[in-house]
Amino acid sequence: MTIQIPASSPTETVPPPVPSPTVVSRYAAFVAGRRSKWVVLVLWFLLMGIGGSLAAGLADVQDNDPEAWLPSSAQSTKAVQLAEQYFADKDSSTAVIVYAREGGLTQADLSRIDADRARLADKVAIGKVSAAVVSKDKVAAFVSVPLRTSPSDNKVLTDKVTEAGKLTSDGAPAGLDIKITGEAGSIADFADVYSGMDGALLGVALGVVALLLLVTYRSPVLWLIPLITVGLASQVASGVVYLLAKHAGLVVNGQSAYVLMVISVGVGTDYALLLISRYREELHRHEDRHTAMSLAVHGSLPALAASAATVTIASLCLVFGSMNSTRGLGPVVAIGVVLVFFAMTSLLPALLVILGRWVFWPVKPRVTAGYDPNSAQGHGTWAKIAGAVGRRPRAVWIGTALVLGVMALGIAGVHTGQTQAEQFTGKVDSVTGQQVLAEHFPAGSSAPADVYVRDAGAPSATAVVAKVPGVSSVSTQAAKGGWTHLTAVLRDAPDSAAAKDTVQDIRTALDGSTGPAADAVVGGQSAVALDVSEAQGDEETLLIPLILAVVLVMLLVLLRATIASAVLLGSVVLSFAAAVGTASLLFHALDHAKIDRGLVLFGFIFLVALGVDYTIFLMTRAKEEVRLRGHREGILTAVTVTGGVITSAGVVLAATFCVLAAIPTVSALQQGLLVAVGILLDTFLVRSLLVPALALDLGPRFWRPGLTPQETAPHESAKSRAEAPSTV
Template identity: 65%
Template sequence: MLWLLLVAVGGSFAAKLGSVEDNSPLTWLPADAQATRAVKLAEQHFADKDHSAAVVVYVRADGLTARDLAKIDRDREQLSAQVTHGDIAGRQVSHDGRAAFLTMPLRTSPSENSVLTDAVDQVAKITEDDAPAGLDVRITGEAGSNADFFRSYSGMDAVLLGSALAVVALLLLLTYRSPVLWMVPLITVGVATQVAGGAVYLLARHAGLVVNGESVYILMILGVGVGTDYALLLVARYREELHRHHDRHTAMLVAVRRCLPTVAASAGIVSAATLCLGFGRMNSTRGLGPVLAIGIVVVFTAMTTLLPALLVVLGRWVFWPFVPRQDPGYATAAGRSSRAVWAKVAALVGRHPRVIWLATAGVLAALAVGTASVQTGQSNAEMFRKTVDSVAGQQLMAQHFPAGSASPADIYVPDTGTDAARALAVVEPLHGVASATAVATREGWTHITAVLADPPDSPAARRTVRQIRAALGDGPQRVPHAAVGGPTAVALDTADAQSSEEKLLIPLVLAVVLVLLVALLRAVVAALLLLVCAVLSYAAAVGASSLLFHALGYPRIDRGLLLFGFLFLVALGIDYTMFLMTRAREEVAQRGHREGVLAGLTVTGGVVTSAGLVLAATFTVLATLPTVAALQQGLIVAVGVLLDTFLVRSLLVPALSLEIGPRIWQPGWRAD
């Protein structure tokens, strides 16, 4: 009854989750970055809050005609009256006479992406109506880019969740070979994701939790994948116990008691690892951690309370046609599986442990070499999997105007009499600056725009922004308290923050995971072994994924993907080896070290492999999203999970455990 109430309330709140998403620049920028200060100055002194600049580009290959110019002037009047509610600066015409552009501020909203997309659509309607034949019209600039991004993701939450559930349903059906059983975990996962979404909504609405589009779709995918993994473990153990016990309540009680420590440890490790993101510099990073931790806690609670209740209420028939019956001759899963594939794998590992761990580590190390091919710093054109209007417009701008015309740098300086003039004198001569103009003076501050000679998303443009900041902040012509912002500055500060986050958060996550592993396994050597294997697996996943990205034609990645991949691959990859080692320790206590490790591999082989396939397939669903970043996020996690499932957990860890011997359980206890 409690879960019925929770899903009824949580589902209604989850439906409103989009209304509390905050995709404003301040949500993504580092809190202490200069670009962040520039955004705040713009909002405080220049009424630029909830506004974004759009640039309309007009191009005719053989030169603009009088009709074209007249059309541009009419558009300017209509846009001023209907869209921006203010005057728009006159058209700028290129030296070759083939292109012109208009720049205008459009209203946006942190929580409603439709406000900006509707404004851009209105601009498109006005500029395209009655356009002379052959005149190419595109909308670019910050507003155009954001609108294309929002439009690409519009309605994708439902598609993503539906695709993930469909993939999981298919894999569960193949795993259980039952027309009924697969529905029970799927229903439980669906309930858990809705309740988690509702909890996130309430905290965002009333407790100031920062939620953006990225955190919402990662929450859904992680909830479905991890929840299904937990369900696979519990159902497998429950089926095993049904062979031992006549009463299904007793069987479930034993199954939950045996699974709970491992599943709780898994949920604890993933939650603790994600909460480490709260120490990041990026606002988006700090907000992502609590969102994912909430999802994991809700999913864990559902899988250890709701799922067992449903299975017990439904009875043994839910496993039809392979209904487990009490079998007095049923010894252990290891005994029943002696002829199974995983028993053969365990036997192979037992015969040649040194050869296997050396070969497996060699393969992973070879894949890790691929990290040398990693290229960071995606341009706007590389963010989308198809050419969008804003990218085409930026490319047209670069052909006829200084490449940075569509997205100039915004410089804010105190207006104390000579500061503005001194800032212009410092900025204009710098290499990489095409022009600099003071566009507004208000409330003791002057706004200067600097058009960059290079594309705003290029490394050269970032170097120019660094030069501007250095020139204004140091030397005889320095301008105290000046702030340099704009799209290029945002990209620069974001990349710098991501780099510093890696240096802080990666060691922090490793330390937290190690402490939790030691507490769970009560063995320092085993915990260190699992952690080292997870790091090697992560490096191999990055290397293999980088080669895959090159093959797919998307060689560059967003720098944040490295931290994203590390967090999920270490936290989730540890799960599979932890499932193996906790069961191995249980078997070691009865059989001795060697036989216990091999029995643990045999017992967990099938279910953990199924869990890995489900999680990998779930993250692959991110490939349905239209951005390159989402595709790469899904692939790097999928590749890493598959490496953990088939190489690390199946071969490397058990082979090393045999090589090290009973000492692996030190200093907690040893089994000879």
């Protein structure tokens, strides 16, 4: 079956549409005006001048310290506060320097370790350097060194770790292996991984998008315009985020910084593809490019605004999260989307109008008599797809739903509890050092659990903790301000599931004790990992339903159809489940089976918010077509004429998220793959097959409780369509 879309007569003169003087039409006329386009250009140049200079400082305000992400109610957060108040410099972090030699440490090695302790105490430490602890087999030893750090700038700590590494490695005996691990080593490794990635990611993302735009437009010139626009908008967004992080307390970490880059480039390019497609259509109908662009902006702005609003509001739901990292990510994404939206609907139109038709070279769109953008001509592939959906819609949606359901079965293979060793795609010193410690000492030696208890309860707390299975030893470190600091060395690695279970057992045992010991607070690296995991679970319970509610409300406002909105929301949820299941299989294939639990919420926010974008673009067009052609022909026409541009947008966005694989951390790789898989599923299965087939099978009641559109005679449809610009 081929979709036949009535076209205007070749001899028919199409009167230029005259939009009513609404806010949208005034905005469209302003950004494409003969004089006002220059005002738009100047305004953006001013923004870019300010934002570009500030964007470079974004790396300096990132905070990748895990304790800074915790909710204020977490025990590990209270432990940090007690440590800062009574026992340690608030801007300190402990590095564990591990020494090892195959065959055993020599006397020269031990002498070198003692000499290193003195140099470290003199040059980099801000407190007492511990005595060297030598393993029973004499193969390894370690010392703990408190280093200077800063709650708002991890570069300070990274520099200190680098200096400590140089002090210990320069002139070391041949064959003596030296690694820096512990909290400071881990933070420094993550900071090194993300250092400089903002610019590199932006460059790679723009390169990928440039290639795809070249293929899409087949023009050596046109691809540059949206690419330059989105790159400049990304820099302005980074500048705004920097100001908020510097002066308003917005938490920015390595993850939110690179997400800002990717989301700005990906979403911005999507919006550019839709606007330029509409502009090209109007250039075939109007000689004056200012008029053509004004109509293009007027026609596409509602759908683009609905898309941007959905992503923005859904992202802002994250401010209700319990962790600072989650609360910070929401505003960062929202800022990026909003600024990119305005850039693509103001700066991009102004640039295209200023440059004229030649940017489409070698195939410049010219005025064509009787041109009908909705003609199936030029949409051959998508006309065939729409025809196949139209012939057997029930079979199509059932088959597609079954395929997605089978993909979702892969969720059974999802396993959380990613350890530090599983967080990097390559080897780093903090992981290697931890492995050496685990081989020769109790695995928790590098990061013992910290127990803070009132002085009167210290003896009983020590006895209680020592009896907990999984605890290797307990010792008293200090007493100050009425509090005693105990350390409990765990048998298991500090970031392992077993260590987190031991911390929970310690807390349960202390809570069940009597007297002052019952008020003890347990912190440390394992406690942080436990509290983060629990906080992530709480966030999923709160934020996932909230985001779904926001998306549903946005769909109801946009479509004014309860049944359609419910169907679309259900399709997005099914698509998300299929994406998680499929991505899980990919993670196993790449030997990165375990995920950080935060990936679930990360994937959900982006796949639901971005995935519904393409459905919004399709259904906004479908709603207009249904009014003119009736339900069946309207749905099939929308699939036919939007198929190419929306598919291109989906491929570009998916490819942009794949750029995250350039970051050498497993979490970034998994984030990129999960979102890319989900977007491709939305693009090729949900939006192309599932949604239109469901809409056809449900019939006109799909649009209830709104007025059911009536079938319109073909000649009336064509005439009406020729006189009224479409929304996408």
